[in-house]
Amino acid sequence: DGKDKWPRGEEELWRANLRKPDTDVPSIARSFVNHVQTSLARQPHNLSDLGAYLATGLSVRDNLLLNWNETQMHMNRVAGKRAYYLSLEFLMGRTLDNALLNLGLKDQYRESIDRLGFNLEDLIDQERDAGLGNGGLGRLAACYLDSSSTQELPVWGYGLRYKYGIFQQLISPDGQQLEAPDPWLEHLNPWEVSRADVQYEIRFYGEAQKYVNGTARGVWYGGQEVLAVAYDVTIPGYDTRNTNNLRLWASKPKRGFDLQSFNAGNYEHAIESSNSAAAITSVLYPNDQTTFGKELRLKQQYFWTAASLADIMRRFRNLGKPMIELPDYIAIQLNDTHPTLAIPELMRILVDEEDLPWDVAWYIVTNTFFFTNHTVLPEALEKWPVPLMEHLLPRYCAIIITPLSISSVEHKFPGDHDRLARMSLIEENHPKYVRMAHLACIGSRKINGVAELHSELVRTTIFKDFLDFFGVSKFGNVTNGITPRRWLAQCNPDLTDLITKTINIPKNIWLKDLSQLEELLKYVEDEDFLEEWAAVKQANKERLAHYMRVTLSLNVNTKAMFDVQIKRLHEYKRQTLNILGVVHRYLTLKAMSPSERKKLTPRNVFFAGKAAPGYEIAKLTIRLIVNVARVVNADPDTKDYLNVFFLPDYSVTMAEILIPASDISQHISTAGTEASGTSNMKFCLNGGLLLGTVDGANIEIAEEVGSENVFFFGHLTPAVEELRYQHKHHPVPVEEKSRNLAKVLDQISSGLFGDEGVYEPLLNTIRQLDYYLITDDFDSYIEALQMIDDAYNDRTEWIKKSIRTTAKMGKFSSDRAIQDYAQEYWNIESTKVE
Amino acid sequence: DGKDKWPRGEEELWRANLRKPDTDVPSIARSFVNHVQTSLARQPHNLSDLGAYLATGLSVRDNLLLNWNETQMHMNRVAGKRAYYLSLEFLMGRTLDNALLNLGLKDQYRESIDRLGFNLEDLIDQERDAGLGNGGLGRLAACYLDSSSTQELPVWGYGLRYKYGIFQQLISPDGQQLEAPDPWLEHLNPWEVSRADVQYEIRFYGEAQKYVNGTARGVWYGGQEVLAVAYDVTIPGYDTRNTNNLRLWASKPKRGFDLQSFNAGNYEHAIESSNSAAAITSVLYPNDQTTFGKELRLKQQYFWTAASLADIMRRFRNLGKPMIELPDYIAIQLNDTHPTLAIPELMRILVDEEDLPWDVAWYIVTNTFFFTNHTVLPEALEKWPVPLMEHLLPRYCAIIITPLSISSVEHKFPGDHDRLARMSLIEENHPKYVRMAHLACIGSRKINGVAELHSELVRTTIFKDFLDFFGVSKFGNVTNGITPRRWLAQCNPDLTDLITKTINIPKNIWLKDLSQLEELLKYVEDEDFLEEWAAVKQANKERLAHYMRVTLSLNVNTKAMFDVQIKRLHEYKRQTLNILGVVHRYLTLKAMSPSERKKLTPRNVFFAGKAAPGYEIAKLTIRLIVNVARVVNADPDTKDYLNVFFLPDYSVTMAEILIPASDISQHISTAGTEASGTSNMKFCLNGGLLLGTVDGANIEIAEEVGSENVFFFGHLTPAVEELRYQHKHHPVPVEEKSRNLAKVLDQISSGLFGDEGVYEPLLNTIRQLDYYLITDDFDSYIEALQMIDDAYNDRTEWIKKSIRTTAKMGKFSSDRAIQDYAQEYWNIESTKVE
Structure with a gap:
């Protein structure tokens, strides 16, 4: 009972x-x-x-x-089925x-x-923000946790409790990014419960042997044992008692301190093993969108997946069900390839510990895991050297090599050796590498991309061979979502109240059924409502201006248009395009007469974002932004019409202040490079308009709100490959492609923003290969900016666009996304806690 | 108001x-x-x-x-005067x-x-025990804190929050001591409050310069800065709301993690500074009763004293009083020489930070500090190499060299260059050393020893020259004490109840005025009371037997006499003498006929204690004890009459079980070596009789309880020097000094207890120099043991001795001792919290 x-x-x-x-x-x-x-x-x-x-x-x-x-x-x-969301990043914010x-x-x-x-x-x-993530991937995980609790779904998150989260960004007077550690756990952290009684031993190194009984069973022993200790973070749902758990693992030495060495006078050695264990969860790795082979990162991945699986298996064993029913009780979502080691780890548990036959184990595994791909950029696909894997995880190579038996591929595509090589888990190189995306693909029941276009690219590019082999039903799409609780109700309470009052639906209803926002469309012609809508935007601009005055001693003209681009610094996200556009505007303004300028709407351009510490080109873009801002904001000819701000140390909390204040935001990645983007959704939900390329979720946003309400520009994805080929093999000088751009580049080169010569490596990426198509898109970008200027001058129509945008954002609630996962992937059910 | x-x-x-x-x-x-x-x-x-x-x-x-x-x-x-008790060890137990x-x-x-x-x-x-101490010195500090709260005195303790306390002792099957770390903070520690907001920056290394303005003022800059973070431990008084504070410092890196190195791929370097900071409070140093020059130990001492003084000065400055009145508001007790750096540190604060003239600062310092000496063993007097001190604490040498100006000594003792050299703070050697005891002596208002004999030795040996110079009033004695709350009421509740019932004084009165125990003397002839007294002892023996059965699977005959020696393993404490006495008894028993044996009272000999990990001779004594126990306990001829037990991993908690069960306990140090001892007081308070040498507090215990109630043996302190001279220059073979002892040594050498040859280094310390006079005291020791056997046979008289012993222990309450300090040294007053 x-x-x-x-x-x-x-x-x-x-x-x-x-x-x-x-x-x-x-x-x-x-x-x-x-x-x-x-x-x-x-x-x-x-x-x-x-x-x-x-x-x-x-x-x-x-x-x-x-x-x-x-x-x-x-x-x-x-005692029903549960889902576990494994993510190396959870960017929780406050x-x-x-x-x-x-x-x-x-x-x-x-x-x-x-x-x-x-x-x-x-x-x-x-x-202090809990900055346990680099950007979108980690923030998505946080939104999904909020929605899983709000939707009363049985979902736990598993991650790492980094002692130091994403670095603090400082900007030197000359515009260079400096990095400082993020000691977010310095004071008591009231949001976690330490579970000293929940701990597992994780093995590294040592040796592995197969049993000689003819089965696949093996044993792994010796090496280093490290303890994983659980810290639990409560994830409350909105307007429900359901409160899910985010379990973060911290590493610590199994045997404490090496007292023998200490007593022998060798203190260094004494703390070595202690440190080497503690180091595992010491710091979040910065994401530089290229793979890199650091042993410690692989240790993090194994430590985390092994601890999480041990915990999941303990809970499953408590149910007393046969192992074969595991997929009826457990779904495990792999957020990107980072947790892919969970696949061989579950195989190891089932084969070595549970003594199941290989095929039965593989059946269980491939019905338990689900895999979300987050990028199709080849340079970002994770791979690990086989020798490192053999050294660190000696039991693994035997497990990883076996699964996708060559014979079944050959059977289907006889003689197609190229295909075999392309599909192999091992990249034949010196050294050999394990391709984590292939492993994640074959070990999972379903694979999804994170927006329609991206899921299409997943099927047609990196996993094309696997589509041919497994068929289309293995592949799906779940367009990303955001939680309207944090990204509207919390960060924009005035707009939330206005919406509630206007549509006359209780807040706790529409915040859980975001399609109700469409009711707003009934009021687009209501002038009072339009005024109120505009007043809320204005108040949010004042709030941002106040924040910048207090924290950065900067004065912001709140009568200006607020144009915002906030995200990690990366060439593919093209902050460079934005700042070059700003320079173009500056030069245009300088060329105008004072009376001509007076007709213009002033514009504030805000940038914020961190560059991976080793990513020199991205850091140079920051430096250029800071120095353009220095010159432009001080120029008496232009300072009333154009201001540029780089806000240091971008964070979730900063986004919560910037987003509600934005008139227009920029999402201008080279077509085909941004898998989805989620800040585009956040801006639009808060009535900010979108300037973007036809990329990622921008496309679906336009489908929802109507193309007349967004500003698109630039080449489309199918054109990109050919353009790059032309850049490489038939280069055309910038002057011939865009006189505007050439002039901008020349002015920067000539030292208009100081630091003569320092920007050449950045500018040369455009002048030479121009991999990210800035030369191709620049003129159309400038045109789009002009269209925005024109549109903004029609205040009433702009406000209507803003309302129509917010009204059509229902699709992008992470509640929808998490229900997609729950129903189409995990097969779990909501169950309300009374 | x-x-x-x-x-x-x-x-x-x-x-x-x-x-x-x-x-x-x-x-x-x-x-x-x-x-x-x-x-x-x-x-x-x-x-x-x-x-x-x-x-x-x-x-x-x-x-x-x-x-x-x-x-x-x-x-x-x-806002009255407060005292601060600086101790590198606080052995709190549970x-x-x-x-x-x-x-x-x-x-x-x-x-x-x-x-x-x-x-x-x-x-x-x-x-888990808080084992932040090695032995008596740390446990004394803990008792004093209890008494300071109980006596409603304004006293705070300052110490270090070692991540690992005193090592865990394991005993291998062949009797070797193995050491394991003590991860006492593994689980939540409910007894501390972390004070992330109370932290100080502590500097190491760097450079120091004097001002060029002709004053003594200097400045110290650069080097490594480490944060000291406070953890507070409540110290409740008995039967009062007064609850003092024990503030323990943990070290942590000031700037967190070195992210630049991390990003450059140098993870080792990245965690180096973090580790080097964290290492400071990582582990308690084992006490091996000899000085040793480990940089980390000196770092611990400075880190702790500098943080404590910064905290004390902050509190003093809040009073708004002139600096010159500091000694009216602050008394600082130095527990042994470990905190001696507080003297130059306060000088540094007063001269460099407060800009006071040197002489004024020195006046303040020498009226603020008080120093307790704990040993006169020359090899145990702390000294630090001058080059190390200059490197680690560059501002210090200028401060340390100045104070006791040569001229004033010369003025008093003109031309006495030997005296000057003896009194110097610097030992002229290669390298030079700073003599910490001399610094503590000249920088303190008063110096005390910890028992009458020891204070006498302090005046007449190590500080004789300083007595001549400063006069006798600088020197005093405070005989150690123990808290009767833990060491009677808590560990022996049955005896506490019996006493309360018998003397008919409320427990909360006599536990705070322990002299009331004398009332017991009125009832020594009350047979019912004697029976009850004996019954309590018997119950405590059963409790110990139960504990040993459950935790060590050992069976203990509770009808036997319980003979206990528990303390750190050290040659001067002579556990070796005890086990040699046991072997003698064993050989004697073997030589008896069964009917002779039947007349004997069975005896259980209990040992417990840890040897410093590098102290090979002490570890060999443990091994001998374990192997004698193995042989003796298994010998069918003797096992009904003699059993030997070595209880591994001695701790405060173990003492609380052993002490109430003891009939007789052994405190048998070579005369003049044990400064006081406090476990002797604990046994006697619980009605255990004392077998001891005329050393430390044994003497005063005998004065109180009457020499007819204690068992003394051995040579007296004045004889020791001459005996050692004779051992060195006119050695006499063991056979000629004690035939009994020679036989015992031969039997061990011959392999009676296995491990042939392994004990030779230990036995040779006796056969050769015999620094601790085992050959001289052995026969008298055996006689004393025989006297105990005889006395124990008179059950009624033994119980009376036991009662008389307990009755006269009033003096040894730490309440008396702390009031001595409060009145004779610190000049602070009790003030009750209502």
Whole structure:
């Protein structure tokens, strides 16, 4: 009957004392004061804002944990199928504000805290972002967790608890990016629970042998053993008690400290093994969009997948079901190829530990895993040297080489040796490499891309041979989504209130069914509504300007158009195109008479983003942006019409301030390179218009909102390959392709923005191979910018475009995306915690 | 009027929610369940004994912190003089049981926990000892903290939060000591509060320069900066709200992780500075009673003293008093020479930071510090190479060389160059050394030894020249003490109850005024009382036997006499003498007829203690003990009359089980080597009789309880020097000094206990120089053992001795000792928190 047998002690006494969440002002105040006195050992007399934030966080955590406990008990009772989302990155940002939103307790906490002498917004600002990701991939994982809880789906995330997250970006006076470590765990982290009792031993190195009994079974022994210790992060759903878990693993030495060496006077050696274990989860690797072969990164991947699988298997074994039913109870999503080692690891467990025949194990594996591809750029496809793999994971090579038996491919495509070589898990090179994407592909039940165009490219380029072999049903698409809780309700409360008032649907309904936004279309002709809509945008611009004044001492003209490009710095994302366009505008302005200029709408161009520390060209783009800003913003001829800002140390929290303030945002990757993009969705959801190439999710956004409401430019994906061929084999000078661009490049070269000569390596990437087609797209880009200027001058029509954009963003809720995964891939069901 | 101005928010709301300690069963149950649900994120369904211990600990900690907060506010309000106890070791043992005792809440917690389905004693056993000390010196510091709170004195302790405490001792099957790290912080430690907001930057290396303005002022810059972060441990007083603080410092890197190196692919270098910072508080150094020059140890000392002084000075500056009044508000006790660097550090602060003239600074320093010497063994006096000091602490040499100006010594003792050389802070050698004891001596207001004999030796040996120079008033004695809370009430509750019932004085009175134990003398002729006294001892023997059966699978005959020696393994403590005596007894027994043996009282000899990992002779003694035990306990002729046990991994917790079970305990150091000893006091307080040499506090114990109640043997201190001279220059073969001993040594050499030849290095220390006078004391030792046998046969008289011993232990309460310090040294006053 679902009732638990009481474990021990007086049930009545336990029940009488089991807490419910604190939901009213008095009990919240009590909880806050209690944490001040005990958890923090402080008094009202010496409580700083940081202390008050921690007390608030601990109080909120109590509420979250009570729901979390209920959820775990509920899911154990239901004992249905669960999904596990393995991602090497979870870019969570801040937690407090979002938790209060999802719990529906923001007003109550605000009042309690106010009466106790603090200001909730100030306390929220004390929180340091959890920056455990580089960009879109990690933030997507965070959005999916929010949606999985909100949709009441049984999903856990598994990741690593990096001691240092994505680096802090500093900008030197001359515009160079400097990197500093991100000690985000410096203070008490109120959002995690350490689970010292949940730990697994993970083996590295050592030796592997096969049994001599003729089976596939093997054994792996010796080497280094490292402990994986669990830290749990609560993931509250919106307007529900369902609270999923994000389990992050930290590494620590199994045997502690090497005391023998210490006593022998060799302190260095004594801490060596301790360090080598602790190092595994020390730092998040920066993403530079090319593969790189660092042993420690491979250790991270194995450590994490092995710990996660051990944990998943423990939970499965507790069900007491036969192994063959594993796929009926477990779905594991691989977020990119980073967790691909989970495939051979599950094989190892099933064959070596469970003693299953190879084919049965392979059946289980290939019905358990699902794989999301995030890139078709060849240079970004992960591969690992076979010798390194053999050394670090000696049991693995035997497992990895076997699965896709050559004979079945040969049987289907007799004599097609090229195909065999292309499809092989091993790249024949010196040394040989394991192709992780191939392994992920053959080991998974389904593979998906993250937008329609990208999924098409997945099928027709990198996995074309596999499509031929496995058939089309193995391949699908789940267009990315974003959570409207953080990316609208939390970051733009004024717009949220306006929408709720206008469409007259309760917020907790439409935030969970984002297609309801279409109701807004009924009000596009309502002038009062248009005014209110514009007023909210204006207020958000003021908020951004205030933030920039306070934190960066920069003055921002809030009457200007706000044009924003925020994302990782990368050549394919073409921040360079944007800044070259800015220079073009600057030169155009300089050539104008004062009276001509007066007719123009002033424009603020905002940039933010980090470049991978080793990515020199991307860092040079930052330097160019900073120095263009320095010159342009100081030029008395132009400073009233054009301002450029580079905001250092881009983060989720910064995005939450920038996005609601944007009139237009730029998503201008070379066609075919951006798999989806998600910040495009965030801007559009907040009524910002989109300037983009026909790439990634831009296409689907245009399909939804109508092409008349977006600004497209540039060559299309099918043209790219031929253009690159021409660049290489029949180069044409920039002057002949775009006189505008040539002039811009010349001015930069000539030292208009200082630093003579320093930008040449960057400019030469355009003058020479121009792999990212800046020469081809520049003029059409300038035209698009001009169209935006013109459109913006029609204020009313612009506001209508803005409303129409927001109204049609329902598709891009991560609730839709996670339900796609749940139904089409994982086969799991929502189950509400009462 | 003492009322605090309200800081912020609604005072009423704050006050309404400020918690009081939980003191009744229902509120304790609520607190326990609350911590299970939130702090541990557990449910009744999956709560282990470890989890229940942690929930209990967190609940008790809440109570402690409430009192702690009150105490700190009270002391700030009073703003009187405070004392700081700087000790590199605090051997705290377990906290839970002691905290419940001091809070007076053990019964209430027991009932709550019982009703919630757990057993308090089982939970207490889940706690890992805080083993942040080697032995007596660290345990003394812990006792003094307990007494300072109980006596309501404003005292804080300062120490280091070692990640790994004293090593875990394992014994291999052949009797060798193996060492394993002590990961005592592996799980949540409920007894500390991390104070991420209390941190100081500590500098190492770099350069120092003097100002060119003619003053003594200097500046120190560059080098490595490391952060000291505070962790606070509550120290509850017994039967009072006063709760002092023990602040422990952990080191961490100032700038986190070296990301530049990481990105350049040099991970090793990237973590180097991080490690080098973290390494400082990584591990407690084992005490091997000889000085050793390890840079890391010196770093520990400076890190700790500099952080502590920065913290003390911050608190002093908050008072707004002139610097010259510092000694009116601060007394700092140096526990041994380990914190001696506090003297130059305070000079540095006063001269360099406060810009005080040198002489004023020196006046302040020499009126602030007090120094406790713990050893007169020349090989144990700390000294540090001058080059190392110059490298690590470049500002220091200028400070250290100046203070005791040669001229004033010369003025007093003109032309006495030998005296000058003897008194110098610098030992002229290659390299030169800084003599830390001399620095501690001249920089302190008063110096004390730890027992009458030892203080006499301090004055007449190592500091004789300083006595001549400063006069006798600089030198004093504070005989060590022990807290009767842990060492009687907590570890021997049955005896505590019997005493309370018998003397009819409330427990909370006599435990704070231990001289009341003398009342017991009125009942020595009360036969019922004698029976009850004996019954308690018997029960404690059964408890020990149970413990050994459960944890070590050893059977112990509880009808035997229990003879215990537990302390660090060291030649001067002469565990070797004890085991040689055991072998003598064994040989004697073997030579007897069965009927002769039947007349004997069976004897169990217990050993426990750790040898410093590099101390081979001490480790050989352990091996001999283990192998004698193996042979003797298995010999059918003797096993009913003599059993020997070596209990591995000696700890405070183990002492709490062994001490109440002892009939006789051994404190048999070579005369003049044991400064005081404190376990002698613990045994006697629990009614165990003392077998000892005329050394340390044994002497004062005998003075108190009467020499008829203790068993003394061996040569006296004044004879030692001459005996050693004779051993060296006129050696006499063992056979001629003690035929008994010679026979014992021969039997061991001949392989009676296996391992032929392995014990020769140990036996040769006796046959040759015999520095610790085993050959001289052996026969008298055997006689003393015989006297004990005879005395034990008179059961009634033995019980009376036992009662008389306990009755006269009042002097040895650490309450008396801490009041000595408070009144005679620190000049601080008790102030009760209401």
